[in-house]
Amino acid sequence: AQKVTQAQTEISVVEKEDVTLDCVYETRDTTYYLFWYKQPPSGELVFLIRRNSFDEQNEISGRYSWNFQKSTSSFNFTITASQVVDSAVYFCALSGYEYSSASKIIFGSGTRLSIRP
Amino acid sequence: EAGVAQSPRYKIIEKRQSVAFWCNPISGHATLYWYQQILGQGPKLLIQFQNNGVVDDSQLPKDRFSAERLKGVDSTLKIQPAKLEDSAVYLCASSSKSLAAGSYEQYFGPGTRLTVT
Numbered sequence: 001a002q003k004v005t006q007a008q009t010e011i012s013v014v015e016k017e018d019v020t021l022d023c024v025y026e027t028r029d030t031t032y033y034l035f036w037y038k039q040p041p042s043g044e045l046v047f048l049i050r051r052n053s054f055d056e057q058n059e060i061s062g063r064y065s066w067n068f069q070k071s072t073s074s075f076n077f078t079i080t081a082s083q084v085v086d087s088a089v090y091f092c093a094l095s096g097y098e099y100s101s102a103s104k105i106i107f108g109s110g111t112r113l114s115i116r117p
Numbered sequence: 118e119a120g121v122a123q124s125p126r127y128k129i130i131e132k133r134q135s136v137a138f139w140c141n142p143i144s145g146h147a148t149l150y151w152y153q154q155i156l157g158q159g160p161k162l163l164i165q166f167q168n169n170g171v172v173d174d175s176q177l178p179k180d181r182f183s184a185e186r187l188k189g190v191d192s193t194l195k196i197q198p199a200k201l202e203d204s205a206v207y208l209c210a211s212s213s214k215s216l217a218a219g220s221y222e223q224y225f226g227p228g229t230r231l232t233v234t
Contacts, residue, residue, distance in 0.1 A: 004159075037225075043206065044120075045160070045225035091159050104173060105223065107159025 002027045004094050004108035012114040013082055021077040021111045023092030029053075031097035034068065034075045035105065039089040051075065052097065082115045089113070119143065121226035123209050129232045135197040138229045142190070142211030148172075150223060151184055151194050152208040160208055166192060199233045206230050 003026040013019045025034065036048040049059065051068055059066045063083075067076045079086055092108045122141040130136050142149050147168050152160035163182065164174040169189040177184070181200070186192040196203055210223040 043228045043230075045208065045210075047222050047224070050222065093159070104162060104165070107161070109157065109159050 002029075002094055002096075002106045004092050004106055006092055006108035006111050008111045009109075010112045010114070012116060014116050015084055016081050018078060018080050019082050019113065021079075021090050021092075021113065023075045023077065023108060025073050025075065025092070025094045027094060029096055033095045033097060035091075035093040035095070036066065036075075036077050037091045037093060037107075039091065039110070041088070045091070048077075079113075082113075084115045084117055087113060087115045121209055121211055121224055123207075123226040123229055125229055126227065127230045127232075129234065130199055132201055132233050133198040135195065136199055136231060137193050137195045138207050138209075138231075140192045140194070140209030140226060142192075142209070143213075143224055146211035146213050146224070147189070148212045149186055149192050150210040150212075151192070152210065154206040154208055154228070156205070163194070196231075199231075201233050204231055204233045 005024045006022065008022055011019060032053045034051045038046045038048055049066055053070065056068050056070055058068065063080045065078045075092060077090065089110045089112045091110045093105045095105045121143055124139050128136055149166045151163045153163050154160040161176060163177045164184045165172040166186045169186050181198060182196055184192060184194045194207060206228040208228045209226045212223045
């Protein structure tokens with residue numbers, strides 16, 4: 001069975017601090033996709049990143065970076081120099097890779113991030 | 118490009134009443150999803166349509182929930198009769214499904230917040 005665990009329910013940091021959101025996943029698939037989504041107070045889920053399981057290179061996009069470690073089944077997300085606008089709930093998610101299972105995304109329970117001015 | 122539209126944004130009903138939600142996906146997106154997001158949890162897929170056909174409804178409580186996408190464009194999700202535990206945000210998403218194997222980005226609407234009293 002597929003499962004995504006986000007152990008941190010809430011995190012609060014002061015603006016400009018770096019913060020890392022943890023994500024651990026379980027799957028029997030040998031190939032799969034991992035995602036991060038942001039859900040601001042407005043409610044919409046905003047896509048941040050998708051990584052496939054055979055690409056373990058870390059990725060950086062501006063202040064955001066992602067650390068994928070297949071050996072520990074983790075896909076952690078770091079925000080550098082956090083800003084108040086980063087305040088949101090962040091979801092890690094997992095899907096299959098094959099055509100029949102790729103569209104079924106399993107979400108974690110989310111981490112609520114609050115950035116204090 | 119217009120995003121996924123949903124209405125209403127908020128709905129309050131009493132238990133045992135009926136309610137319907139509407140979703141208009143991004144133009145040209147063949148795949149449409151309905152998710153249920155209970156407070157403090159990640160979204161859970163209820164049903165997936167490919168054009169006007171159902172691909173996956175394994176997690177839809179079919180004794181009370183129904184959904185249709187008659188013309189392969191917009192969709193309605195109905196609950197009849199509602200229970201207290203149906204209180205949640207109902208998210209609609211759409212994607213432009215590729216015939217190639219692999220996952221693809223889902224675009225989410227703002228959701229409908231349902232409160233059952």
